[in-house]
Amino acid sequence: MLDRVRPGRPGREITSADDLAAWLAERPADERDEPFTFVIDTGGALRLAPRRSEHVACAAGGPVLSAGEIEFARDGGRWSVCEVGNQSTGYCPDVTSWPAVAAALDRAGLEHPGGFTRPIVFRRCPRCGQHNIVKDDHFACAACAAALPAAWNLGPTG
Structure with missing residues (x-):
């Protein structure tokens, strides 16, 4: 899998609610209703990719603080996190990686459920x-x- 990773082409970094809204607007409408692949890179940045992407590709082959799937819902004109889990068989992150996810979501100004909704x-x-x-x-x-x-x-x- 690492052989297929293109260095310098990680998932989209999301630093704000506006970044998320712009990235979601670029996605096909039917894709917005399903979870996305996410990683929290070692710099603490939230990176997103389409669901069928590999976590290692989203992280450009690098190490991560957490990884999994994340789903968003529109709430009063703003996007927020409605579901998030640590499902990544490539990285197998521990459930204790939640604080890294929460910190990245908080920095981006995205409301979230306060813990993994689907912990593995x-x-x-x-x-x-x-x-x-x-x-x-x-x-x-x-x-x-x-x-x-x-x-x-x-x-x-x-």
Whole structure:
């Protein structure tokens, strides 16, 4: 996947509500109603790309503070965040990455729900190395059934 990333072509940086409105206006109408790919780069900037984009492409191949999917709704003429989650199987960000997301949204002046609305728990299996999504607090590897650690263990995000 990294081979397909074009350096210098990250997702669109959003620094204000006006930036978001302009970027959304450029999107096809049917695309505005679905979630978008987002990353928070190491500088704390919110970057957006169409949903079917890879997070690593949105981050131009670099490390991130958080990544996932984000959805916006129009509220009184302004866009705000209505849904946001850390679903990124490329970066597997921990749910504790929320403060980086909140800080970027706050800097851009975008109202948000105050936490991930769709949090996902990721763990790497210590036995086979498989990345797992933990569902229903079942901390067992889907590939080899080994116990998964309680603490996030995927290393630095990115």
